[in-house]
Amino acid sequence: xxxxxxxxxxxxxxxxxxxxxxxxxxxxxxxxIFIGIFLLIPAFWTLYLGLTDYKLVGIEALNPSFVGIxxxxxxxxxPQFLSSLKLTIIYVxxxxxxxxxxxxxxxxxxxxxxxxxxxxxxxxxxxxxxxVPGSVVAFLWFAFFNNEEGTLNAILGVNIDWLLDYPxxxxxxxxxxxxxxxxxxxFSAAIASIPKSHIEVARVAGASKMQQLRxxxxxxxxxxxxxxxxxxxxxxxNDFGPYxxxxxxxxxxxxxxxxxxxxxxxxxxxxxYGSAIAAIMLFLNLVISLIVLRMSRKGKK
Amino acid sequence: xxxxxxxxxxxxxxxxxxALDELDLEIxxxxxxxxxxxxxxxxxxxLRTLGGLESSTSGTISFEGKDVTFLTPxxxxxAMVFQDYALYPxxxxxxxxxxxxxxxxxxxxxxxxxxxxxSEALSIQMLLDRKxxxxxxxxxxxxxxxxxxxxxxxxxxxxxxxxxxxxxxxLEARTFLKQLQRELGVTTIxxxxxxxxxxxxxxxxxxMDKGRIKQVGSPAEFFHxxxxxxxxxxxxxxxxxxxxxxxxxxxxxxxSMTFDIPEHASTxxxxxxxxxxxxxxxxxxxxxxxxxxxxxxxxxxxxLGTHYLVTADCNGILVxxxxxxxxxxxxxxxxxxxxxxxxxxLYNKTSExxx
Ligand SMILES: Nc1ncnc2c1ncn2[C@@H]1O[C@H](COP(=O)(O)OP(=O)(O)OP(=O)(O)O)[C@@H](O)[C@H]1O
Ligand SMILES: [Mg+2]
Numbered sequence: 344x345x346x347x348x349x350x351x352x353x354x355x356x357x358x359x360x361x362x363x364x365x366x367x368x369x370x371x372x373x374x375x376i377f378i379g380i381f382l383l384i385p386a387f388w389t390l391y392l393g394l395t396d397y398k399l400v401g402i403e404a405l406n407p408s409f410v411g412i413x414x415x416x417x418x419x420x421x422p423q424f425l426s427s428l429k430l431t432i433i434y435v436x437x438x439x440x441x442x443x444x445x446x447x448x449x450x451x452x453x454x455x456x457x458x459x460x461x462x463x464x465x466x467x468x469x470x471x472x473x474x475v476p477g478s479v480v481a482f483l484w485f486a487f488f489n490n491e492e493g494t495l496n497a498i499l500g501v502n503i504d505w506l507l508d509y510p511x512x513x514x515x516x517x518x519x520x521x522x523x524x525x526x527x528x529x530f531s532a533a534i535a536s537i538p539k540s541h542i543e544v545a546r547v548a549g550a551s552k553m554q555q556l557r558x559x560x561x562x563x564x565x566x567x568x569x570x571x572x573x574x575x576x577x578x579x580x581n582d583f584g585p586y587x588x589x590x591x592x593x594x595x596x597x598x599x600x601x602x603x604x605x606x607x608x609x610x611x612x613x614x615x616y617g618s619a620i621a622a623i624m625l626f627l628n629l630v631i632s633l634i635v636l637r638m639s640r641k642g643k644k
Numbered sequence: 645x646x647x648x649x650x651x652x653x654x655x656x657x658x659x660x661x662x663a664l665d666e667l668d669l670e671i672x673x674x675x676x677x678x679x680x681x682x683x684x685x686x687x688x689x690x691l692r693t694l695g696g697l698e699s700s701t702s703g704t705i706s707f708e709g710k711d712v713t714f715l716t717p718x719x720x721x722x723a724m725v726f727q728d729y730a731l732y733p734x735x736x737x738x739x740x741x742x743x744x745x746x747x748x749x750x751x752x753x754x755x756x757x758x759x760x761x762x763s764e765a766l767s768i769q770m771l772l773d774r775k776x777x778x779x780x781x782x783x784x785x786x787x788x789x790x791x792x793x794x795x796x797x798x799x800x801x802x803x804x805x806x807x808x809x810x811x812x813x814x815l816e817a818r819t820f821l822k823q824l825q826r827e828l829g830v831t832t833i834x835x836x837x838x839x840x841x842x843x844x845x846x847x848x849x850x851x852m853d854k855g856r857i858k859q860v861g862s863p864a865e866f867f868h869x870x871x872x873x874x875x876x877x878x879x880x881x882x883x884x885x886x887x888x889x890x891x892x893x894x895x896x897x898x899x900s901m902t903f904d905i906p907e908h909a910s911t912x913x914x915x916x917x918x919x920x921x922x923x924x925x926x927x928x929x930x931x932x933x934x935x936x937x938x939x940x941x942x943x944x945x946x947x948l949g950t951h952y953l954v955t956a957d958c959n960g961i962l963v964x965x966x967x968x969x970x971x972x973x974x975x976x977x978x979x980x981x982x983x984x985x986x987x988x989x990l991y992n993k994t995s996e997x998x999x
Contacts (some may be wrong), residue, residue, distance in 0.1 A: 346940035543697050548744035548795070549718025555753040558743070 386625060393619035399612040406616070414619030424506065424620065427603040432579060434515060434599050439579035442519035444572060445535035447526025452556065454527075455534045474523035481587035484517045488588075492515060506589055510597045511522065521584065526571055533567035566639055573635040578630055600624055647673040647831045648799065653703035655689055655855075662699070663689040665855035671833065671848075673708075676825050678842035679702065679835045679854035679930055682878070687835040690852070691801050694833065696720050709960045718747075723792035725805040729784050731776035731791075732746070738772040739765075741746065741791045742780065746793070765824065768915060793824065795942040800832040807837060817828075827991040839879060842869070851875050869908075869989065873919055873996045876989065882924045885964055885983075891916040896990065899961050901938050903983065909990035909999035917993035924953055926987035928966030938963045938981045944975050956981060 362370070393414050397407035418424045450469075454462045475483075479588025487494045490504035505513050537560060545555045561568070583601045585591075591606060592597040598606065600620065648671040655664040663686040671677045679687050692698040692773050694705060698719035704713045712720055723744070731740050735997035741762060745755045763769040766786040771779055776787070785805060792800060806814050806821075825832050836842050842849050843863040850860045851874075858878075859871040862943050870876035876884050891912045892904060896903045905912055912918060934937045940958030945967075953971035956979050965981040973979050990999050 383863070416703060462846040538730065540728055541732060543695075543717070544726070544730045544744070544791075545725050545747065546696060546697065546721075547717045548723060548747040549716075550747045555746060558747075559732065562732075565734070 352531065353572060370420055374615075380409050380515040389618045389621045389625070392598075392615055393622045396616045397614040399609070399614055399620070401612075414616050415623070417616065418620055424603065426595070427598050430511070430597065431599040433511065434585075434597075435576055435579045436517070437515040438518035439522070439575045440514060440572065443522040443526045443575050443579075444520060444568075447523045447571075448530045448568075449500070450527045451534055452532065452560070453531035461533075472520070473522075474587075476631075477521070477584050478587060480521055481517070481584060484513075484520070485588060488513055510589050510593060514542060514588055515595050517588055518582065518584065518586075522578070523576060526575060528569055529571050530564065533564035537563045539605060557597070566578065569635050569639040575633060576631055576635075580628065581624070646670040647675070647708060648705045648833070649709075650690075650694075651704045651706075653690070653705065654701045655686070655698065656701045663855055664693065667852075667855065667857055668704070669850060669857055669860065671831060673831060674829045675831055676822070677831075677846045678831045678846035679852065680837075680839060680842050680849060680878075681858075683837075683856055685852045686804055686855040687852060689855075690700050690831065691724075691835055694799075695722055695801050717719035720799075721797050722799045723795045723797040723802055724801045725788050725792050727804045727807060728775075729785055729788040731784055731806075733776055736781070737768065737775050737787050739777065739857065740787060741772075741794055742793050744791060756793040757796060758796075759790075762794040765793065766790045781808055782817065785809060785817060787989075788915050789821070789824070793828070795937065796828075796917050797830065800830055802832065802912055804835055806841065813923075814838075814841075821845065828962050840881065840943060841961055843897070851878055853878075867923075868901040868987075869998065870921075871998050872900060873921075873991050876921050876991070878879040880923060881965075885920075885922050885924060885927065886991075887920045887961060887963070889918050889920050896920050900959050901961070901990065902986070903936050906988045906999075907986065912990060912999055913991075918999075919991040919993050919996075921989040921991060922983040923988055924966050926984040927963070927981050928984065929954070929965060929967050929971075930982045933980050936982065939978065940981070942975050942977045942979055945972055945975065952978065954981075 379490070380521040394409060394411060395407040396410045398401050398404050428471045447510070450465075454465055458467075482644075485506075486492075490507075490545070493505070494503060496502055503509075541559055541563070543556055550558065581598075581601055583599055585599060586602050586605065589597045591602040601624075604620050605622070607620060608641055610616050648669070650667060652666045652668060653664050654666055656662050656664070657920065659840075667686075667690065667782055679690065688956050689698060690775060693700050694720075696712070696715055704711055705884060706722065718923070719948065732743070735743065738759060741759050742755045745758060750758070758771075758935060760769070766789060767784060768786050768790060771783060771787070776784055779787070785808070788805065802821075806817050809817055816824065818841060821834075834845060843866070848862055849866065850862065851858045851866070853874055853918050859866065859875045862870075866875065866879050870879055870884075877886060883964075887898045887901075889896045891914055893914055894905060894951040896905055896912075896918060903920060909918075915934075930937060936955070938958045938961075940956035940961075940963060942954055943957050943962070944953075944955040946953040946955075947969075948966075949969075951966045952963060954967050954973060955962055963981050965979075991997065992999060
């Protein structure tokens with residue numbers, strides 16, 4: 344006890360903060376309690392439900408029985424689940440990685456070259472696009488893609504039913520539009536945080552814009568890029584937004600995992616199966632997070 | 645032969661700040677040139693314009709007679725050392741030093757040779773595989789200089805590279821910069837805030853104010869013959885005596901004191917408003933009053949190490965002189981201060997220039 348107080352008086356040693364342990368716990372406990380109630384309990388509840396044959400209606404609704412890993416083995420052999428997983432991967436790669444992240448970086452890089460005033464105006468517009476509620480955005484895009492009087496067809500002078508003929512492309516474009524702002528703002532901050540002199544050393548050496556980007560900007564922005572990739576991958580992976588546009592159709596062509604879960608649990612009322620898939624998603628989220636965290640830690644060394 | 649030639653360079657920043665104002669300057673081949681001036685006078689802007697990082701509003705810059713005004717920084721064959729060193733945190737020391745060489749597409753062997761050479765010259769060869777975050781400020785500065793040196797450019801631009809070092813390291817770094825420059829013989833322009841640094845290092849130097857050059861010359865010229873009142877008050881470790889007076893009948897009259905007109909000021913005429921200047925170092929204590937001697941009461945004495953700076957109130961005019969350590973007067977004593985003949989300077993009060 345005595346040695347502890349002595350250590351505590353030596354300021355700011357890691358793990359030995361100014362606050363006592365008791366006070367720190369007291370400060371943390373409200374958020375810990377909320378995290379417990381609203382995140383951990385539902386997560387474990389989902390896991391538990393996944394191990395039962397719980398249904399929303401019928402006999403099993405009253406008296407669900409424990410079925411072990413049946414739901415999980417069913418999922419891994421369910422072609423509909425596997426195709427949904429594939430669609431989700433396409434959706435994440437297309438709209439998050441190549442869409443939001445790449446486009447966001449290019450926008451941030453180009454804006455950085457423009458005058459501050461233009462940069463501010465563009466950023467303002469982009470933020471505005473970002474804060475519009477998802478359902479409103481979905482409605483706007485519904486109108487944009489519409490077959491009969493859609494804006495896109497009017498612009499291109501064609502008559503295509505985008506949501507029917509190119510459903511995956513449509514929801515990818517929709518999600519790129521909705522999420523690029525975030526990546527762009529994050530990358531803008533990353534680029535702005537690079538000291539001007541770092542770029543200037545490269546300029547004096549005669550480095551081209553591409554070399555500056557590759558040798559200095561990207562490595563300097565590494566941790567921002569990884570954080571961004573982690574966040575948008577998880578968001579897109581768990582995104583239910585496309586349901587508002589296509590409802591998962593046509594013919595399951597846009598039935599990404601969140602929609603598949605929704606359909607299983609709430610349309611076909613098989614809560615046990617839906618929960619099992621949700622648990623699989625949870626696991627995949629965990630894997631993605633671990634990979635990215637691993638990568639960012641490696642960079643620091 | 646002049647290596648760098650700057651003609652009527654003007655730089656107006658968006659927003660209207662006139663950082664360089666029709667500035668002319670010639671820098672000779674192989675010269676170590678120091679640029680001094682108060683904060684905000686345009687030193688960094690001049691250096692960056694020379695480096696091509698800032699485009700001038702008007703005027704021309706040429707290197708070795710070749711117009712480079714519109715060349716990109718990379719095409720000017722220069723190397724810059726920035727005040728913050730600008731080392732890349734994600735590269736180790738070796739990669740940092742070789743980066744400009746890689747960009748310039750030197751061969752592997754050539755890069756290795758040059759990095760070894762530069763790092764040995766700066767005694768940082770044992771740090772090559774460390775990251776900038778793992779070495780001291782002084783070592784970082786050496787790495788930054790090594791990176792510039794390895795390029796063997798035709799012009800070095802240094803923007804206060806020593807200002808982040810502590811006093812002792814700074815003296816060391818100063819000596820070694822000078823040696824290095826002597827050995828390489830590369831024309832070097834150094835921006836500094838520290839006059840003693842400029843006096844110690846430079847073959848020639850310039851003092852700037854408000855985007856213009858106020859004087860160019862050797863450090864000795866600056867110390868002994870500041871060309872105008874601005875430079876006189878700017879240069880020197882102790883502030884120069886600058887006393888307002890009037891020329892009358894071959895003498896300078898300052899209040900109740902009279903001094904001989906300095907030799908260089910033969911054009912001064914009776915009735916001219918003048919400023920009489922003399923460094924405290926050249927004003928000594930004498931035993932009694934007389935012509936050309938300022939008598940007054942000691943207000944402050946300051947210990948400068950080997951001698952004392954004595955400030956005396958001579959009928960309302962403050963005059964500073966020096967007394968050797970051990971024979972300094974006490975506060976309130978009456979002293980008699982005599983400027984050394986031949987060391988006084990006379991400035992025209994209206995034009996502010998030396999006669
Ligand atoms: N990018 C810029 N935009 C607008 N004004 C600028 C810019 N850079 C510098 N200035 C202005 O130009 C003038 C000269 O600046 P500069 O940085 O060249 O001064 P300096 O002599 O290097 O000063 P210091 O000794 O403090 O480094 C200052 O008034 C400064 O405010
Ligand atoms: Mg400066």
